[in-house]
Each structure stands twice: as structure tokens, then as C-alpha cells.
Amino acid sequence: DAGVIQSPRHEVTEMGQEVTLRCKPISGHNSLFWYRQTMMRGLELLIYFNNNVPIDDSGMPEDRFSAKMPNASFSTLKIQPSEPRDSAVYFCASIGLSGSSGELFFGEGSRLTVL
């Protein structure tokens, strides 16, 4: 099992540029979560999907952020335009709710630096 795969692992960009982060959940998992981790705010849930449908996006900071899940094996988190305060590590996580052991599996994260 390859685990949750995120790309890119590191991204450095300039303010105003568009950033797209990608996630491939574990095959068979039907829920996907995007978290953001910063020193100041810790781990914050941005959005989660169930069966490819966004269920709760109340954590998305503002309209510059958008997330999609076009199919069960792929999700994107887009920031447009990016700002320095968006610098953080963004984690994707997945879980299979049916018969779940309760374990949320995390990717290794995408470290974003906006200059």
C-alpha cells in the first residue's frame, strides 16, 4: 500500500502566483481531508470530502482557497492568488469509513513558502 501521496513536497513561490497542491488518497478510502499546519495556529481542518463531495468547507480561510475532488483517487487544493501568510505545511489525509478502524492516514505534507 503506497499510502497517501502528496505533491509537491516543497513549493516556493512569489506572492500573487497560483499554487496547486495535489493528493492521491489510499485506494478504497472514501473520505479525504485537507489540513494546514502552522506554528501559530497548529493543525487546522480546511475542508473534507465524503465520496468526492465536499461536506464541510468552513475551515477554508477565504475565497482565494478552493478544493476539488473530481474522482475517488485525486484531490487538489488551489490558492489563487497566494500571499505570504499562506506559508504553511498542507496535509492531506484519508480514511475508509466503512468498517473503519478509526485511523486517519496522513500524507507527508506539502511545504509551501510564499515570498
Added chain:
Amino acid sequence: AQSVTQLDSQVPVFEEAPVELRCNYSSSVSVYLFWYVQYPNQGLQLLLKYLSGSTLVKGINGFEAEFNKSQTSFHLRKPSVHISDTAEYFCAVTRGSNYKLTFGKGTLLTVNP
């Protein structure tokens, strides 16, 4: 809404000493509780969880935690730590089976020789 408080942001200990990392939660309903560990430059991985049943739960790497409903606590313990246990530890809570987790701010455990 639920919240999680990890009372210590940093805990330094010597190797082979016991350790307790504290976690308190607030919720008006029954919850599921978790401890995750994050090693440098890695994602989070599950240490242990409480869903129901016995209030003392055992996890990987010799860690255990006790759910105390009256104290609304879920403290993590290990009787003897190793250098390799140096990492950040996160307590998390969710109300329901959707596993929408709320995390604490984390506790950095540093094990010194």
C-alpha cells in the same frame, strides 16, 4: 463544538525516564479520542485511539493512554522513553464517526541522553 487543550507545549525528559503528556478536551457529547505522533518532516501517524470500551488503551511503541470522562482527559504515558521517541505528539477529538478531527496544538517531546 469540541476543543482540545494540550497543557504542555514542550516536555524535555531523559532517556529511560517515564513521561506523561497531558490532554484535556471539551465536548458536550460523547467523543472519540486519538493521539498522533509526528516525526520531523513527516506526516502524522496514529499512536492509539479510544472509541469505546476499556478506558485504558494501548498503542504502538509502548505508549498507553487513559480516558477519564469525569476529568475530560486523555493523557498519554510511557514508562520508559527512548531517544527515538523524540517527536511532536498531538491529541485529537471527534464527535462522530465522520472522523472530522480537532487537534490540540501539540507537545514536543525531547528525549535527552
